Every structure is written in C-alpha cells, then in structure tokens.
Amino acid sequence: MNQDRSLATGVQSSAGPDANRPADGQSSVRNATRSEAPAVRIEKLTKVYRGNWTPKTTLGLDRLDLEVHRGEVFGYLGPNGAGKTTTLKILTGLLKPTSGAAWLMGESIEQVASRRWLGFLPEQPYFFDHLTGPEYLEFVARLSGLGAHAATRAARHWFGRVGLGDRAKLGLRKYSKGMLQRLGLAAAVVHEPKLIILDEPMSGLDPFGRRDVRDLILEQRDKGVTVLFSSHILPDVEMLCDRVAILLRGRLERVATVGELVEGSAQRVEIRCAGSPLLELPPSLAGVLQRTSSLDESVFTLTEPARLQEVLAWLVQQRVEVLAVVPQRGTLEQLFMAAAESSAIRAERERRSA
Numbered sequence: 001m002n003q004d005r006s007l008a009t010g011v012q013s014s015a016g017p018d019a020n021r022p023a024d025g026q027s028s029v030r031n032a033t034r035s036e037a038p039a040v041r042i043e044k045l046t047k048v049y050r051g052n053w054t055p056k057t058t059l060g061l062d063r064l065d066l067e068v069h070r071g072e073v074f075g076y077l078g079p080n081g082a083g084k085t086t087t088l089k090i091l092t093g094l095l096k097p098t099s100g101a102a103w104l105m106g107e108s109i110e111q112v113a114s115r116r117w118l119g120f121l122p123e124q125p126y127f128f129d130h131l132t133g134p135e136y137l138e139f140v141a142r143l144s145g146l147g148a149h150a151a152t153r154a155a156r157h158w159f160g161r162v163g164l165g166d167r168a169k170l171g172l173r174k175y176s177k178g179m180l181q182r183l184g185l186a187a188a189v190v191h192e193p194k195l196i197i198l199d200e201p202m203s204g205l206d207p208f209g210r211r212d213v214r215d216l217i218l219e220q221r222d223k224g225v226t227v228l229f230s231s232h233i234l235p236d237v238e239m240l241c242d243r244v245a246i247l248l249r250g251r252l253e254r255v256a257t258v259g260e261l262v263e264g265s266a267q268r269v270e271i272r273c274a275g276s277p278l279l280e281l282p283p284s285l286a287g288v289l290q291r292t293s294s295l296d297e298s299v300f301t302l303t304e305p306a307r308l309q310e311v312l313a314w315l316v317q318q319r320v321e322v323l324a325v326v327p328q329r330g331t332l333e334q335l336f337m338a339a340a341e342s343s344a345i346r347a348e349r350e351r352r353s354a
Contacts, residue, residue, distance in 0.1 A: 037106030039195050039226035040068035040091065045100035047086050047250075060086040062250040063100070068228050073221050075237040076230040078247035084230040085123055087247070088199050092120045105195060119193035123200045123230075125184035129173035133183055134159050136172060137190050144191035158186040163212055177204040185213060189220065196220060198229035202236055214240055268328040269308055271300040274321040282314060297323070 047060040061083045068074045078084045089095040091102055091109060107114035127136060134155050141151035159165065162182040167175070175183065181204045188196055201217075202210050210233070217227050217240055231237050237244060238258050246253040254261070276293040288304045289311060298320075302311055305327065315322055 037103060038067045039070045039105060040228060041103045042066040043101050045102055046098045047090065048098045059250050064252055066245060066252060068226060070226050071224045072242040073217060073227045073240050075241035075244035076228060077237060077244055082247045083250040084247055085199055088197055088230065092197060117194040119188035119196040121184045121188040121198045121201055127172050127180060129171065131172055132169060133164055134168055137186055140187045141190045146191055154190050158190045162186045178206060178209050181205055182209060195226045200231060201229055202231060202233050210236060267305050269302040269305045270326040270328055271311065271322060272324040273298045274323055277320050279318055285311065
C-alpha cells in the first residue's frame with residue numbers, strides 16, 4: 001500500500017488519547033504555547049523535485065510562509081501545478097520538504113503527534129474495495145484511536161450524514177466516483193478531528209453533492225474545527241471561506257479575506273435602459289463608459305462609479321428611459337485570473353533577465 005493510501009481516509013496516528021500529555025514534571029509552558037498556536041503555521045517551506053536520471057530540478061514550493069487561524073475555513077487556490085497538493089502532502093507527512101518548517105496545532109510536522117487531531121482527504125483517495133462503506137469507516141475510526149463501540153456508532157452516523165445510507169450493503173468496488181468522494185470525506189471526519197485538510201473535496205461531485213459538502217464544512221466550522229481546503233471551484237470558495245490564499249508557480253501571491261480581495265478590485269456600475277436608442281457617447285465618457293445593445297434593452301457599463309450622476313444626467317438629457325442601476329463587484333474568479341496573468345508576466349521578465 002503506497003503512502004497516499006495510509007492517509008486517504010483521514011486516518012491519522014494511532015497514538016492513544018495520552019499522546020500529547022506532558023511527562024511528569026514537564027513545564028506547562030509548552031502546552032500553553034501549543035494551545036495558542038495557529039492551526040497551521042508554515043515558515044519558508046520549500047520543495048525541490050529532482051529527476052531520477054537527470055540533474056534537472058523542478059521547484060514545487062518556493063519559501064512559503066502561511067498561517068491558518070484556529071476555527072476558520074481557509075481556501076487554498078491555484079491552478080494545476082501551483083504547489084497546492086505538494087503543500088498539503090508535506091503537512092500530512094506524505095512528502096518531506098527540501099527546507100523550511102511547519103506546525104499543526106502547535107506541533108512540528110516532524111512529530112507524529114502533529115497528526116493526532118488531523119483529518120485528511122487527498123485529491124485521489126484509495127479504498128479497500130472488498131469492504132462495504134460502513135465497514136471501511138469503522139476500520140478508519142479504529143485506526144484513528146476510537147474504541148470498538150464508538151467506532152461503530154461514528155461509522156454509522158457519518159455514512160448516513162454524507163448521503164450514503166442506502167448503500168450500506170454495497171461493496172466499494174461498485175461505488176461511483178462521487179460516492180467514493182463522499183465516503184472519503186466521511187472518513188476524514190469520522191474521528192472528530194480538530195483540523196481538517198481537504199484536497200479538492202468537490203471533485204467528482206454533482207451539484208447536490210457539492211451542496212452537501214459545503215453544508216458539512218460549515219457545520220465543522222460552527223463546531224470550532226479548522227478547515228483548510230484546496231479547490232478550483234471558485235464560487236464554492238467564495239461562499240465558504242473566511243480567508244483565501246492564492247498560490248502560483250509555488251509562490252504565495254496573496255492572503256486575504258474574500259471581502260478584502262473583492263473590495264480591492266475594480267468596481268463597475270451597469271445602467272440598464274429601455275430599447276436601443278441611437279446615441280453617440282460624449283468624448284468625456286468615451287474611456288469609462290461602454291455600451292452593449294439588444295432589441296429590447298441597452299446596457300451601459302461604467303468603470304468609474306464616481307461619475308454615475310454625470311452619466312445619468314446625460315441619459316436623461318437624451319430622453320433615454322433608465323430601467324435599473326446595478327453596482328457590480330469583482331468576483332474571486334476575476335481576481336484569480338488577474339493574479340495568474342500578473343504572475344506569468346513576472347515569470348517571463350525573470351526568465352529574460354536571468
């Protein structure tokens with residue numbers, strides 16, 4: 001069984017409940033510091049991949065610094081190859097960093113104890129397909145330190161909670177991709193972790209499945225659980241996350257709340273008017289006002305909202321019937337694409353100057 005399989009289910013260290021208890025006489029200062037530490041702290045984390053047969057290297061992560069606060073839902077964004085999965089595999093012990101350090105719940109990732117309260121769903125989870133869903137979840141729960149009766153109860157609860165209650169007797173080899181994704185999510189939370197790391201949790205899910213996953217993530221946040229997840233489905237990220245990080249080419253571009261990102265973006269105003277009047281834009285508005293028309297309606301898009309009254313006065317003067325004035329804010333997708341374009345331009349400049 002490869003490394004991914006050992007954590008595909010959210011199974012963590014099998015250390016017992018006393019794994020984090022200090023020895024007799026040990027100072028309580030360390031425990032106090034640990035309890036106040038961020039859920040995830042990353043300092044100068046770097047990963048360089050080296051070829052097996054050639055000296056060529058690939059930079060997966062470039063001196064990453066990041067903190068995830070306790071109790072928040074944190075979105076980790078980036079295109080394929082940006083370093084998202086590399087980061088999550090390092091945090092969960094599936095990869096060793098080339099340099100740098102990281103901590104989970106105040107424990108160094110070099111220590112097994114850092115995974116004691118961790119739940120993890122990888123991008124491509126693997127399962128023992130000769131088991132049924134409840135059997136598999138019970139197995140996961142036992143590996144995570146739950147006793148026999150508690151594991152059985154938890155397995156039954158979470159199997160139904162992710163919408164698989166009518167598949168209890170079905171072997172996993174007969175599960176669809178979406179059903180396996182739901183099962184993997186249940187396995188990541190079956191032992192009630194304090195920190196949940198999810199790599200593309202919406203992958204393979206239909207709209208109903210995505211809704212269920214969103215509800216589950218919000219439910220965990222309400223319990224005070226920290227959720228760190230990567231995704232390329234930006235509307236879900238915008239809906240769920242307290243903060244987001246944008247990772248491009250192994251480098252952290254920005255960390256902010258969704259509101260801060262959107263508020264800092266360019267604002268627009270759409271002015272909807274009846275019909276398609278024959279109008280010539282005044283020269284003073286030519287650079288800030290654009291028009292699109294159909295048979296029934298004309299839409300003027302103003303890129304400088306402070307000049308709205310000037311535009312409305314001009315439309316009234318032209319005897320145009322204004323139907324609606326709709327402020328438009330930037331979306332997370334637009335901001336992400338702008339950041340990607342900026343990163344590509346910067347990388348090209350660095351390449352030319354090298």
